[in-house]
Structure formats: C-alpha cells, structure tokens
Amino acid sequence: MLALDGVGRTFGSTPALENVSLRVEPGEFVCVVGASGSGKSTLLSIVAGLLPPSSGAVTLDGAPVTGPGPERGLVCQSGAVYPWRTVERNIAFGLELLGLTRSERLARVDWYLAETGLEPFRRSLPKQLSGGQRQRVAIARALACEPAVLLLDEPFGALDVQTKEDMQVFLRQVWQDTGTTVLMVTHDVEEAVFLGGRVVVLASHPGRVTAVVPVELPADRDLSVKRTPAFLALRAQVEDLIRAPGRASRAGSTGYSA
Incomplete structure (x- = not known):
C-alpha cells in the first residue's frame, strides 16, 4: 500500500x-x-x-x-524516451540497470511490446513515432521494471x-x-x-x-x-x-x- x-x-x-x-x-x-x-x-x-x-x-x-x-515507475508529460535507442532498447533500459539476464530482458520486452501494440515498431527510433506511440514506449519502459x-x-x-x-x-x-x-x-x-x-x-x-x-x-x-x-x-x-x-x-x- x-x-x-x-x-x-x-x-x-x-x-x-x-x-x-x-x-x-x-x-x-x-x-x-x-x-x-x-x-x-x-x-x-x-x-x-x-x-x-x-x-x-x-x-x-x-x-x-x-x-x-x-x-516506483514515473511517466511525465514529455515521455522522456531516449532518442538514440530503438523502441525495444528503450523498454529494456531499466531492465539493464536491474541486472536481468539477456533472456529475461528479451522475454519481458517482448511481452510489453505485444501488450502496448508496439511490436511493429520495435526497431524504430523515437523520431519515427507519433506522440502517442512515444508515450506508449515511456509507459512500457516504466512497466517493464514491474514497479509496485x-x-x-x-x-x-x-x-x-x-x-x-x-x-x-x-x-x-x-x-x-x-x-x-x-x-x-x-x-x-x-x-x-x-x-x-x-x-x-x-x-x-x-x-x-x-x-x-x-x-x-x-x-x-x-x-x-x-x-x-x-x-x-x-x-x-x-x-x-x-x-x-x-x-x-x-x-x-x-x-x-x-
């Protein structure tokens, strides 16, 4: 709580x-x-x-x-995605900091790509996405760490x-x-x-x-x-x-x- x-x-x-x-x-x-x-x-x-x-x-x-x-995962109005990282690597960022294995990271990234409808854009850069899609990336990145x-x-x-x-x-x-x-x-x-x-x-x-x-x-x-x-x-x-x-x-x- x-x-x-x-x-x-x-x-x-x-x-x-x-x-x-x-x-x-x-x-x-x-x-x-x-x-x-x-x-x-x-x-x-x-x-x-x-x-x-x-x-x-x-x-x-x-x-x-x-x-x-x-x-505690935080998403702000700007989304603040990393412009040099693809969608899948943006989502994986927090998982890298948590020290998950490569296979664990891939499994979790795949799940959140599917859940957020971003699978077709997994290798796209943020500049290639719409504003709504960038916010989906930010939300997926925050959720991928499975915060309380x-x-x-x-x-x-x-x-x-x-x-x-x-x-x-x-x-x-x-x-x-x-x-x-x-x-x-x-x-x-x-x-x-x-x-x-x-x-x-x-x-x-x-x-x-x-x-x-x-x-x-x-x-x-x-x-x-x-x-x-x-x-x-x-x-x-x-x-x-x-x-x-x-x-x-x-x-x-x-x-x-x-």
Missing part, C-alpha cells in the same frame, strides 16, 4: 502542499485533480522520491520513501483530443491486464473520471485534499461511457468541487484524509 501521512511541502516561505493524507491500495487506479496551484506535480514528485516532503511522510508497503527507486506503483504526471497533456482518448482506453486496458497500482495527476476532469476508481480533489494555495469521489462506473469502460448520465454527473460533481474554494478551504483546515 502507498501511504501519505500529513505530507506538506514549502518552497521558501510559500506552502505548496499542506497536510495531505492519502491511501492507495494495491491494484487501485487513483487520479488526483485540482486547479493551478494545487500542487499536483509537487505531490507526485514527492511520491517518486524526487523531492523530500517538508513535513509528514510517504511509505510504500511500510518502507519510507527517501528517494527514487525501481518500485506507476506514477503518471499528466502523461497525455500534450496530445490532441483523439490521440488522448485512444491513450486513455489503452492505459486502462494495460492497467487491467497488469494489475499495477496507478497514481495519476491530471488537470483533465473527464480523463480522471474515465480512468480512475477514485478521484482525489485538491484545493489550491496551498494544495490540500478537499474531497475523494468514488467512481462507480463499470470496470470495462469504453469511450461510450463518457456520454452516460452517470459519467456526466460524476464529472460535474468533481468540477463543482474544484470550483468551490470556500468549501475546499474548510476541508483543508481539518486535514482531510483520503
């Missing part, structure tokens, strides 16, 4: 996060949303071990998070609408196939409701949890679910929570725990 207990972060004298508590159970897909200034990316950087919290603690399966580690938690920082923010929706369907299918725990931050409420089993809403200045909305939609989702009354009601609920600074302030002052 991933646990955040009273996590806060200041930059100089400016608080970015305040008293954030959250539990993410194994196999869950949790999305974090909030307006500008809610500290979404800061929160993910702390969980990834790239930033230390100014207060509170993050633990994974009871062990404190004190820095980056292979048990996959951390996603607005991974589809730079994509056009159609590609973004294709990637949402792809990501949810990969999550169902692998059972990986996912914590994702996004500014896109529709994306959060479509992907997540729960949506955590952050208030701004400083970032703090104001609500946790369970997403009671079918486990098998395609894009048609976005047109259903249940989906539209959930999206409106989350949007209203983001737009309610007074309510968010009152909730944040009580140290809301998710």
Whole structure:
C-alpha cells in the first residue's frame, strides 16, 4: 500500500502542499485533480522520491520513501524516451540497470511490446513515432521494471483530443491486464473520471485534499461511457468541487484524509 501521512511541502516561505493524507491500495487506479496551484506535480514528485516532503511522510508497503527507486515507475508529460535507442532498447533500459539476464530482458520486452501494440515498431527510433506511440514506449519502459506503483504526471497533456482518448482506453486496458497500482495527476476532469476508481480533489494555495469521489462506473469502460448520465454527473460533481474554494478551504483546515 502507498501511504501519505500529513505530507506538506514549502518552497521558501510559500506552502505548496499542506497536510495531505492519502491511501492507495494495491491494484487501485487513483487520479488526483485540482486547479493551478494545487500542487499536483509537487505531490507526485514527492511520491517518486524526487523531492523530500517538508513535513509528514510517504511509505510504500511500510518502507519510507527517501528517494527514487525501481518500485516506483514515473511517466511525465514529455515521455522522456531516449532518442538514440530503438523502441525495444528503450523498454529494456531499466531492465539493464536491474541486472536481468539477456533472456529475461528479451522475454519481458517482448511481452510489453505485444501488450502496448508496439511490436511493429520495435526497431524504430523515437523520431519515427507519433506522440502517442512515444508515450506508449515511456509507459512500457516504466512497466517493464514491474514497479509496485506507476506514477503518471499528466502523461497525455500534450496530445490532441483523439490521440488522448485512444491513450486513455489503452492505459486502462494495460492497467487491467497488469494489475499495477496507478497514481495519476491530471488537470483533465473527464480523463480522471474515465480512468480512475477514485478521484482525489485538491484545493489550491496551498494544495490540500478537499474531497475523494468514488467512481462507480463499470470496470470495462469504453469511450461510450463518457456520454452516460452517470459519467456526466460524476464529472460535474468533481468540477463543482474544484470550483468551490470556500468549501475546499474548510476541508483543508481539518486535514482531510483520503
């Protein structure tokens, strides 16, 4: 289980996060949303071990998070694939660092190439791929190390609408196939409701949890679910929570725990 207990972060004298508590159970897909200034990316950087919290603690399966580690895979908006490596060698990169044998690396790379639909592009360089395909490579590379938690920082923010929706369907299918725990931050409420089993809403200045909305939609989702009354009601609920600074302030002052 991933646990955040009273996590806060200041930059100089400016608080970015305040008293954030959250539990993410194994196999869950949790999305974090909030307006500008809610500290979404800061929160993910702390969980990834790239930033230390100014207060509170993050633990994974009871062990404190004190820095980056292979048990947490991180994918950002840019994807950050290695331009000089082919698709298959990008996916194999983390496996080389873990010291897997060549046969183990090949077997795992082959599986993730098939799972992500990248098999036809295995020997292509990133410059030969579309934006969506490059993000698939980044996600496959992170998952190939079989992390306990996959951390996603607005991974589809730079994509056009159609590609973004294709990637949402792809990501949810990969999550169902692998059972990986996912914590994702996004500014896109529709994306959060479509992907997540729960949506955590952050208030701004400083970032703090104001609500946790369970997403009671079918486990098998395609894009048609976005047109259903249940989906539209959930999206409106989350949007209203983001737009309610007074309510968010009152909730944040009580140290809301998710």
